[in-house]
Amino acid sequence: MALTEQELFHSLGKAFGPRIQLQTEFRGETTCTIAANDLRDITKFCRDELLFDYLIDITSIDNFGEDPRFEIIYHLYSLPHAVHLRLKLKISEDSGALDTVSDIWPTANWHEREIYDMMGLKFNGHPDLRRILMWDGYPFFPLRKDFPLEGLPSEMPDVAFTKVTPLEGGPFVTVPSTATSKDREPRARPPEL
Amino acid sequence: MGVFSGLDLLLPIACRAAGFCKDGSILRACAVALTLLMPETHATAYDSKVEGNIIFTRFDAALNWVRKNSLWPMPMGLACCAIELMAAAASRFDIARFGAEVMRFSPRQCDVMIVAGTVTYKMALAVKRIYEQMPEPKWVIAMGACASTGGMYRSYAVLQGIDQLLPVDVYISGCPPRPEALLAGLMKLQEKISGERSFRNQKPELAEKLEEALA
Numbered sequence: 224m225a226l227t228e229q230e231l232f233h234s235l236g237k238a239f240g241p242r243i244q245l246q247t248e249f250r251g252e253t254t255c256t257i258a259a260n261d262l263r264d265i266t267k268f269c270r271d272e273l274l275f276d277y278l279i280d281i282t283s284i285d286n287f288g289e290d291p292r293f294e295i296i297y298h299l300y301s302l303p304h305a306v307h308l309r310l311k312l313k314i315s316e317d318s319g320a321l322d323t324v325s326d327i328w329p330t331a332n333w334h335e336r337e338i339y340d341m342m343g344l345k346f347n348g349h350p351d352l353r354r355i356l357m358w359d360g361y362p363f364f365p366l367r368k369d370f371p372l373e374g375l376p377s378e379m380p381d382v383a384f385t386k387v388t389p390l391e392g393g394p395f396v397t398v399p400s401t402a403t404s405k406d407r408e409p410r411a412r413p414p415e416l
Numbered sequence: 417m418g419v420f421s422g423l424d425l426l427l428p429i430a431c432r433a434a435g436f437c438k439d440g441s442i443l444r445a446c447a448v449a450l451t452l453l454m455p456e457t458h459a460t461a462y463d464s465k466v467e468g469n470i471i472f473t474r475f476d477a478a479l480n481w482v483r484k485n486s487l488w489p490m491p492m493g494l495a496c497c498a499i500e501l502m503a504a505a506a507s508r509f510d511i512a513r514f515g516a517e518v519m520r521f522s523p524r525q526c527d528v529m530i531v532a533g534t535v536t537y538k539m540a541l542a543v544k545r546i547y548e549q550m551p552e553p554k555w556v557i558a559m560g561a562c563a564s565t566g567g568m569y570r571s572y573a574v575l576q577g578i579d580q581l582l583p584v585d586v587y588i589s590g591c592p593p594r595p596e597a598l599l600a601g602l603m604k605l606q607e608k609i610s611g612e613r614s615f616r617n618q619k620p621e622l623a624e625k626l627e628e629a630l631a
Contacts, residue, residue: 357537371572372572373571375572383538
């Protein structure tokens, strides 16, 4: 029997109480903020008891300059109930690690590898935590805010290399206006404008 | 055309190239060259059956003519340019008109690598390895903005032009280039090949011997 959202989140709140730190709703979708060490308990409950059987995506945010620096968001969906749920948690730069959910939803395996590759966060208990987009041995984590868009030179004998990309004054941006495209899309725009 | 010994078979092929050879400097070298290459075969006597099929030309011209009209591509399709590459091979544009329809997915059978698409750093090493597996002589066409310069991908992940890894013969502009542009690039490459000193570059000793014999 399909449960309504209220019933689902009522039972979630009953099971975990204050461990659900904050629950907000936006346009009919609910977001819960949780602590990193509650992740496995809550996700297991969500899958087994609330039937959130579909992990849509895992995303990571680098809030550079804040503490805790990183934020991870799990986008869940329940096919039987047709309900969305987002779980948010924060990771400090010092720990830089959280538990894997790849045994709960197998699709998390590659999502977590991508987050490791791009953000440098480690997943405890992941069966195969290798880079997925860049090559093994690449020394940087390109989606961190302190990584420049044009890249950094890397030299890995027998593996690969990168050079700094010429941006020619860019990154290229578009200024919204009714001006001609030549004026709207300058090849280079000083960052203070 | 009469078919006789191996020598007789090669002669008309070499001779027909003269019609395509624009420099007009018709030399006597061809027959001598073939005799030196295959000294055990007998020389051709006059035969009315091959009359009119024999034209004298430079060995280079004959070799280049054979090469440029049968360029087997290695389709290095990495992004959307590969769709245009496929279109160029299909019936509407028909790359077979230029002798380049035999897309080989084994680099060991290829003459020209068509790098069609964005080359990321992760892929760059595979592209280079495949290039190195191709036998000499070999050529490279950088098809489209990404393969030529990195294109719009000014990013940490993209190689800014395949010419940082491989020697490129022809660059084709466009994002992606239309199939006609690829065909034009292929014709440019054919022009380039027909001007190469292939025989002298690849067999310098034999070329020297020939010159001595002719002197």
